[in-house]
Amino acid sequence: MELANRIKTLAPSATLAITALANELKGKGIDVIGLGVGEPDFNTPEHIIEAAYQALKEGKTKYTPSGGLLELKQAIIEKFAKDQGLSYEPSNLIVTDGAKHALYLLFQTLINDGDEVIIPAPYWVTYPEQVKLAGGVPVFVETDETTMFKLTPEKLQQVITNKTKALIINSPSNPTGMTYSRDELSALGEICLHHDILIVSDEIYEKLIYGDEQHVSIAQLSEELKSQTVIINGVSKSHAMTGWRIGYAAGDEALIKQMTSLASQSTSNPATPSQYAAIAAYRGSQKSVEEMKLQFEKRLNLFYEKLMEIPGFSCVKPHGAFYLFPNVKEAAKLTGYDTVDKFAEALLSEAHVAVVPGTGFGSPDYIRLSYATSEDILVEAAARIKNFVETKMTLR
CATH class of the missing domain: 3.40.640.10 (Type I PLP-dependent aspartate aminotransferase-like (Major domain))
Structure with a gap:
């Protein structure tokens, strides 16, 4: 069957793709931390x-x-x-x-x-x-x-x-x-x-x-x-x-x-x-909106500080949403990867942390990390990434 030309140029959603892959690994019993999701982790009020x-x-x-x-x-x-x-x-x-x-x-x-x-x-x-x-x-x-x-x-x-x-x-x-x-x-x-x-x-x-x-x-x-x-x-x-x-x-x-x-x-x-x-x-009441905002700001401050301890990571601290978008080109280089896409793939397969490569956002030197998850998980994710980078650097 010949498909319409318009659909042939359509790129799949990078965020949905990484989430699907992370869920697939979780289904195999692998402890994957997913930082690709673009939605609040709170329930509807x-x-x-x-x-x-x-x-x-x-x-x-x-x-x-x-x-x-x-x-x-x-x-x-x-x-x-x-x-x-x-x-x-x-x-x-x-x-x-x-x-x-x-x-x-x-x-x-x-x-x-x-x-x-x-x-x-x-x-x-x-x-x-x-x-x-x-x-x-x-x-x-x-x-x-x-x-x-x-x-x-x-x-x-x-x-x-x-x-x-x-x-x-x-x-x-x-x-x-x-x-x-x-x-x-x-x-x-x-x-x-x-x-x-x-x-x-x-x-x-x-x-x-x-x-x-x-x-x-x-x-x-x-x-x-x-x-x-x-x-x-x-x-x-x-x-x-x-x-x-x-x-x-x-x-x-x-x-x-x-x-x-x-x-x-x-x-x-x-x-x-x-x-x-x-x-x-x-x-209705907007109390839950304010409470969620306060939690996100707290997570931002925590996660940003942890990421800045990772070699090769640089990031402008954001003012809104619930994402961090660090430049990790140097981290990829330090760990032996010639592209950030390959670095992100290795983070998932070896460190079991799912991030979204910046290629899908038009910025291939970056990755997007969502902090729409608990503080404990964010601390663990940062520790896994840091350990991954430092171990790879040592092996080189």
């Missing part, structure tokens, strides 16, 4: 589970509008007003089967063949694949530690062409955990306004920001930028609801309308009980 249960008992198991329940849209509108001072109408919103689906609908609705989408690297593995599936061309802009892995106005200007359709901004970032300041966003926004470039602002990690850093949405900087921005968000990371599959997009009414039409012909609507759970997530 009880009041959210109860809201879904009540919805089920009340028979709320039928179809909803394709763009989501009006009550959920109102809860999201309230959240935008409270958190960012942004004003939206229900017609500016679509509720989707997770934030990934919101991005998929957006790119399928927005992009024509040959349109270019600017993606700062390191990037979340799904961005370029979805752009390609829509017939677009990902245009990568490399960033590094010198700019805290953030896109600069100068680099943005250099890659804009007459085919540029959109720019993706992910703050806090997966995989680096870096956040953009108000001034940094303003500078990028002015360029996008001048060239009529749509801004895709992925804010899924907005509730997981540490220290004195504050989340800023580029849409809140001006009415002009708001009209030029589509915000992507959801409850997966903020409320430990990855499996519930509720995300959303907020933006131009005409664009949202067409995204909703596409959803109606593909998924019909997000799962009804999950939508009632998301209403409870936004309208």
